Amino acid sequence: MLFVVAPAVLSDFRLNLLGKFLCFAIVAVGIGLAWGRGGMLTLGQGVFFGLGAYMMAMHMKLADAEIRSGAGALPDFMQLGGQRDLPGFWLPFTSPFATLLMIMTIPPLLALLLGMGIFKRRVKGAYFAILSQALAAAFAILLISQQNTLGGSNGISYFRTWFGFTLNDPVNKQMLYFIAAGTLLVVMLITRQLMNSRYGELLVAVRDQEERVRFLGYDPANIKLVAYVVAALWASIAGALFVPIVGIITPQDVGVLASIAFIIGVAIGGRTTLLGPVLGAIAVAWAQTTLSEQFPSAWTYAQGALFVLVVGFLPGGIASLFLLRRRKKQKEGIS
Amino acid sequence: MDVLASQLFTGLSIGSILLLIALGLSLTFGQMGVINMAHGEFIMAGSYTAFVVQQVISSAGVSLFVSLIVGFCVGGVMGVVLEATLLKRMYHRPLDTLLVTFGVGLILQQVARDIFGAPAVNVATPEFLRGNIEVLGVVLTKSRLFILILAIVCVAILAAALKYTSMGRRIRAVVQNRDLAEVSGISSRRTDITTFFIGSGLAGVAGVALTLIGSTSPTIGQSYIVDAFLVVIAGGLGQIRGAVIAAFALGVLHAVIEYSTTASIAKVLVFVAIIIFLQVRPQGLVSVKTRSLA
Numbered sequence: 001m002l003f004v005v006a007p008a009v010l011s012d013f014r015l016n017l018l019g020k021f022l023c024f025a026i027v028a029v030g031i032g033l034a035w036g037r038g039g040m041l042t043l044g045q046g047v048f049f050g051l052g053a054y055m056m057a058m059h060m061k062l063a064d065a066e067i068r069s070g071a072g073a074l075p076d077f078m079q080l081g082g083q084r085d086l087p088g089f090w091l092p093f094t095s096p097f098a099t100l101l102m103i104m105t106i107p108p109l110l111a112l113l114l115g116m117g118i119f120k121r122r123v124k125g126a127y128f129a130i131l132s133q134a135l136a137a138a139f140a141i142l143l144i145s146q147q148n149t150l151g152g153s154n155g156i157s158y159f160r161t162w163f164g165f166t167l168n169d170p171v172n173k174q175m176l177y178f179i180a181a182g183t184l185l186v187v188m189l190i191t192r193q194l195m196n197s198r199y200g201e202l203l204v205a206v207r208d209q210e211e212r213v214r215f216l217g218y219d220p221a222n223i224k225l226v227a228y229v230v231a232a233l234w235a236s237i238a239g240a241l242f243v244p245i246v247g248i249i250t251p252q253d254v255g256v257l258a259s260i261a262f263i264i265g266v267a268i269g270g271r272t273t274l275l276g277p278v279l280g281a282i283a284v285a286w287a288q289t290t291l292s293e294q295f296p297s298a299w300t301y302a303q304g305a306l307f308v309l310v311v312g313f314l315p316g317g318i319a320s321l322f323l324l325r326r327r328k329k330q331k332e333g334i335s
Numbered sequence: 336m337d338v339l340a341s342q343l344f345t346g347l348s349i350g351s352i353l354l355l356i357a358l359g360l361s362l363t364f365g366q367m368g369v370i371n372m373a374h375g376e377f378i379m380a381g382s383y384t385a386f387v388v389q390q391v392i393s394s395a396g397v398s399l400f401v402s403l404i405v406g407f408c409v410g411g412v413m414g415v416v417l418e419a420t421l422l423k424r425m426y427h428r429p430l431d432t433l434l435v436t437f438g439v440g441l442i443l444q445q446v447a448r449d450i451f452g453a454p455a456v457n458v459a460t461p462e463f464l465r466g467n468i469e470v471l472g473v474v475l476t477k478s479r480l481f482i483l484i485l486a487i488v489c490v491a492i493l494a495a496a497l498k499y500t501s502m503g504r505r506i507r508a509v510v511q512n513r514d515l516a517e518v519s520g521i522s523s524r525r526t527d528i529t530t531f532f533i534g535s536g537l538a539g540v541a542g543v544a545l546t547l548i549g550s551t552s553p554t555i556g557q558s559y560i561v562d563a564f565l566v567v568i569a570g571g572l573g574q575i576r577g578a579v580i581a582a583f584a585l586g587v588l589h590a591v592i593e594y595s596t597t598a599s600i601a602k603v604l605v606f607v608a609i610i611i612f613l614q615v616r617p618q619g620l621v622s623v624k625t626r627s628l629a
Contacts, residue, residue: 041430117610121617126370126429130564131610137561138602145599256561260437267434300445307438311431312421 007177012170019177019245021285022184026238028266028281029184029191029274030231035263036271037195038227039125039207044132045262047139048107048232050254052239054143055106057156057249058090059099064160066094076158081148090149096163103240104233111232112225119221119228133256140255155250162244180241184278187234192274194230203227261288264303267310270319280317340473342594343587348479348548350586351486355541356559357566357578358493359414359534365572366510366530369422370433374563375556376443377413377535381406381542382551383451385458396461402543403485410539411532418531423524440556447553455550464547478547485544489537494575506530569609571619581620 006018027045034040065073074086092098114135118128144153151157165172194200205213206220213220243249252258262281269280284306292299310317356378363369385402392398417439425432464478497503508516509526517523545555566585570577585605592601616622 039430041433114610117614121614123613123617126364126368126433127568127613129430129433130370130561130568134561134565134606134609138599138606141599141602145597256557260434263434297445297449300441304438304441304445307441308421308435311434311438312425315428315431 006181007174012173015177016173016245017289018282019180020242021282022177022180023238023242023245024262024265024285025278025281026180026184026187026241027235027262028269028277029187030234031262031266032271032274032277033191033194033203034227034231035266036273036277037200037207038203038224040224040228041125041129041263042132042228042231043129043256043259043263044134044136044139045231045235046136046254046256046259047132048111048235049239049242049258049262050139050143050249050251051107051110052103052236053243053249053253054150054156054239055093055099055103056240056243057159058093059096060159060162060243061156062090062094063096063163064158067161075156077151077154077156078148083148087149103236107236108229108233111229115225115228116221119224122221133259136254136256136259140251143251143254151250153251155248155253156243157248157250159244159247167244167247176241176245180245183237183241187237188274188278191230191234194227195274199223199226261303264306264310266317268306268317270317270323272316273319276317276319337473339591339594341475342590344473344475344479346587346590347583348476348482348586349590350583351483352541352544353559353563353566353586354486354579354582355489355537355544356563357570357582358490358575359537360563361567361570361572361574361578362506362510362530362534364429364567365574366506366513367422367527368427368429368432369418369425370429370436370564371414371417371422371535372433372437372560373413373417373440373443374436374535374538375560376440376447377410377538378542378545378556378559379443379447379551379553380413381410381539382458382546382555383447383456383542384409384539385543385546386451386456386551389458394461395459396463399461399464399543399547402546403540406539406543407536408539410542411536414531414535414538415528417535418528422531423527444553444556451553453553455552457550458546460547482544482547485540489540490575490579493533493537497575502526502529565605565609567619569612569619571621574619574621577619577621 007015010018027049031042031045034042061075065075074083078086092102114132118131123131143150143155146152159167161167162172162176165175167173202213202218202223203226206218206223210220213223239249239254242253261284265281265284266277267280268284269278270276287302288299291302314320316323356374359377360371360374363371381402384406385399388402388405389395389398392401417436421435421439422432425435460478464481467474467476468480469475497507505516505521505526506529508519508521509523509530513523516526541559542555545551545559549555562585566578566581569585570579570581588608589601589605592604596604
């Protein structure tokens with residue numbers, strides 16, 4: 001349906017919007033794995049999303065500058081800010097290959113380091129949630145302070161090309177949508193394999209009875225780490241796709257609020273399932289776009305109410321309704 | 336040297352506000368396993384209380400002391416309402432309480448925006464708190480000194496109440512072992528409500544105090560809540576002593592790093608420092624010895 005129906009039915013604008021929602025859905029798959037299956041409530045996925053997005057944005061900005069005024073030129077916002085030389089950490093992003101490599105490696109590495117610091121010392125669930133949130137807060141503040149090197153609170157925007165493709169071209173926009181849809185599919189397949197494997201069972205076991213798993217000879221920290229690192233990788237990839245599709249990345253997209261907003265879609269769809277987070281994320285992003293345009297304050301109320309109602313009264317999300325019904329039917333069948 | 340000393344003092348005053356906020360969080364987290372993200376909005380409620388009280392009472396000095404009391408009650412009542420309607424259903428699901436109270440916080444922020452408007456409002460500082468005084472060659476802002484004293488007084492009262500009154504003994508009993516306390520005839524339900532009232536009330540007081548050093552906006556709570564939670568983590572659950580040391584340490588550490596680098600780098604470094612600290616003491620600075628495995 002994503003590949004055939006949506007491109008045929010939707011206008012270019014709507015298709016682009018759907019592409020953006022698909023990016024959120026990719027993040028949601030990772031959160032579903034870490035939170036739903038692993039019990040790790042990560043409130044800082046915005047950090048990994050942001051890292052991927054900013055790395056991609058830096059590469060695109062450099063490519064633009066090179067087309068416009070030759071090799072070694074500075075991106076436009078730096079010239080406006082009075083920056084003379086390219087900051088050192090921008091240099092690797094001139095190469096498209098290095099950029100992709102870093103998008104795939106740096107956020108998972110950060111997740112690995114942070115996870116080691118937290119899980120290995122058996123710091124408990126709620127502590128982890130708060131620490132991940134503090135990381136998101138610190139990350140956003142750091143980005144805002146980098147006015148001359150990372151665009152500050154305005155973020156990085158105005159891109160013309162993406163790996164040599166002109167972004168204004170509708171054909172290329174469709175191509176981007178297909179890439180996002182394809183990535184989502186691949187991400188879901190890999191996550192499904194993980195969930196159904198022996199590892200997936202261990203992860204659920206750690207969530208429900210960490211001590212028992214430890215007594216069986218496994219190290220729960222390592223099991224948690226894998227899920228957290230995978231979730232970070234998905235978020236980073238989603239961020240890297242978000243930038244060419246949406247055309248801007250700002251600290252607001254990666255801060256505390258954005259990070260927690262990722263959670264609500266996952267919670268609504270059903271955190272323990274595979275498809276639930278995807279559908280939930282798309283539904284919430286769609287509702288936010290349509291509602292907040294017309295009634296900005298109503299959306300905030302709705303978002304708050306959703307958190308209260310879903311988490312408080314329907315912890316399994318919408319998916320649990322279906323699961324309940326299926327179980328009921330099975331019972332009836334038996335009797 | 337003088338600059339460093341005054342920076343230290345700023346750190347102490349930030350620490351004292353963090354302390355007022357973290358005490359409530361730590362009490363409710365330690366006792367009920369509730370992570371109250373709406374605590375930040377109780378701070379905001381305290382700040383707006385000060386604003387409203389000042390509309391009624393024109394004398395800034397009187398209004399400050401009235402707001403401190405009213406702010407405590409406003410925060411406390413909000414906390415009790417939240418506890419009675421939502422949180423009592425979800426004990427020992429800390430992750431879920433975090434998300435639910437975050438939703439409540441979002442709603443409260445929007446309510447404030449609809450009532451008071453999005454732009455920040457200002458509360459006049461009383462005459463006797465304006466200006467500076469000099470102690471041993473170091474210039475201290477009077478309002479920040481007042482906040483420091485306020486925090487110390489609050490902590491002293493709370494510590495004394497926990498230690499010497501029967502209510503305090505009940506609270507400590509429930510924190511240490513809820514089941515055993517219930518068996519001993521303590522109504523844990525009533526104790527929970529009392530704790531929530533005190534903890535949220537302290538957030539209200541912190542909100543009033545904040546009006547002395549800055550303006551009040553609907554998102555004022557957001558800028559303190561994350562740091563306050565870090566204090567709770569570093570200090571150890573439900574431990575006043577831990578919260579006091581952690582709050583001042585964090586405030587001073589932040590101010591000193593900020594002095595040599597920038598505010599944003601300081602935030603990141605403080606975060607890294609806490610992660611490193613947790614490698615040494617995963618349970619926080621002060622922790623009750625238990626035989627539990629977790």
